[in-house]
Amino acid sequence: FGGWLRDAGYAGLVGIDFVEYRDPATGEPRSFFAGVDPRASEGTYALALQHGVAAPAFVSGTVATRAASFARLREVLGGLLYDPDRGHGVVPYATGCLEQGRCPIVALGGDRLHASELLGKAQAAVDIPAARLVS
Numbered sequence: 001f002g003g004w005l006r007d008a009g010y011a012g013l014v015g016i017d018f019v020e021y022r023d024p025a026t027g028e029p030r031s032f033f034a035g036v037d038p039r040a041s042e043g044t045y046a047l048a049l050q051h052g053v054a055a056p057a058f059v060s061g062t063v064a065t066r067a068a069s070f071a072r073l074r075e076v077l078g079g080l081l082y083d084p085d086r087g088h089g090v091v092p093y094a095t096g097c098l099e100q101g102r103c104p105i106v107a108l109g110g111d112r113l114h115a116s117e118l119l120g121k122a123q124a125a126v127d128i129p130a131a132r133l134v135s
Contacts, residue, residue, distance in 0.1 A: 001033070013044040046106040049091060053084065055108035059115040062097075062104045065126035070095045073103065076125050080118060082108055088115075090122045 001016060015037035023030045037044075046060040067073040073092055074081065082089030091106045105122050109115030 010038075012038070013048055014038045015044050045093060045104075049106050050108060053082070053087075053108060055087065055115075056110055057112045057115045058106055058108050059112065059119050060104065060106045061119055061123075062102050063119075063123045063126050064101055065098065065103055066101065067103075067126055068098055070098065073098065073126065077122060078125070080122050080125060088118065090118055092122075 002014075005014065017034040017037070018031045019034045020029065020031045022028065046058050049055075050058040065073065067076055070092075073095065077090060077092070080090050082091045088109045089107075091108065092103050093106065094104050097103055103126070105119060107115045107118035107122065109118050
């Protein structure tokens with residue numbers, strides 16, 4: 001499908017969704033095409049960001065937080081935030097989700113283990129006790 005899109009002149013990131021299931025009659029794995037998302041989405045944003053800053057590795061996930069604003073999130077993440085001079089750190093996005101107590105984060109690191117450690121540190125930092133929420 002990707003080749004067909006390329007041959008038709010399309011370029012750029014795209015999310016392609018498939019649904020996987022087991023055939024009830026045979027028990028064999030099956031799948032069907034469910035849709036195309038031709039824009040940066042949660043599934044493609046981390047990859048685009050990694051390429052944009054030329055980071056060797058990334059991991060991403062949605063963290064639970066009690067920080068209700070980007071200013072508060074930035075404050076508690078502090079030195080964990082991505083710094084181009086260091087070449088690693090975390091990048092929160094879709095911060096409109098903070099009102100629901102969650103925030104997607106991409107952790108960019110020197111390798112996958114480093115990026116995973118950064119994401120874990122970000123989760124620990126944003127899961128702040130209620131007493132520290134008072135500004």
